[in-house]
Amino acid sequence: MSEFEPKIVAYCCNFCAFAAADLAGAMRIQYAPNVRIILLPCTGKVDALLLMKAFEDGADGVFVAGCMEGECHFVEGNIRAKKRVAYVKRLLEEIGTNPQRVEMFNLSSAMGGRFAEIVEEMTERIKELGPVEADGEKGPVDK
Numbered sequence: 001m002s003e004f005e006p007k008i009v010a011y012c013c014n015f016c017a018f019a020a021a022d023l024a025g026a027m028r029i030q031y032a033p034n035v036r037i038i039l040l041p042c043t044g045k046v047d048a049l050l051l052m053k054a055f056e057d058g059a060d061g062v063f064v065a066g067c068m069e070g071e072c073h074f075v076e077g078n079i080r081a082k083k084r085v086a087y088v089k090r091l092l093e094e095i096g097t098n099p100q101r102v103e104m105f106n107l108s109s110a111m112g113g114r115f116a117e118i119v120e121e122m123t124e125r126i127k128e129l130g131p132v133e134a135d136g137e138k139g140p141v142d143k
């Protein structure tokens, strides 16, 4: 039987995480190929609907990667994103889906290595959790 390969969606800010992903590529840093990057002008653009839609469309895990706190080009977009991710964690829990499937990260454009680590971290986490469809079969979720 083949190993479960999770589908992960990453909503990345243009000014930091997307640039960091680009840098990781330029530095030829290897990371798991499970992530699909979606470019945003700022993580303040994400809302609960967008995050939940990614799961509905087949993602097993979703993460949002924005600028370091205090460095958002739109002042507090990343703070809003953090609150929305926390809200989606609660929504997932309410519907019997493990809230660890969604996460928020902050990084700078110079952190290509950190971007690769985040992808590896999320890939390993979601591999341990298994496919998102299996969550309802496991009973109550761990926080």
Ligand code: FES
Residues within 6 Å of the ligand: 013, 014, 015, 016, 041, 042, 043, 044, 065, 066, 067, 071, 072, 073, 074, 075, 077, 078
């Ligand atoms: Fe990067 Fe707002 S501009 S998170």
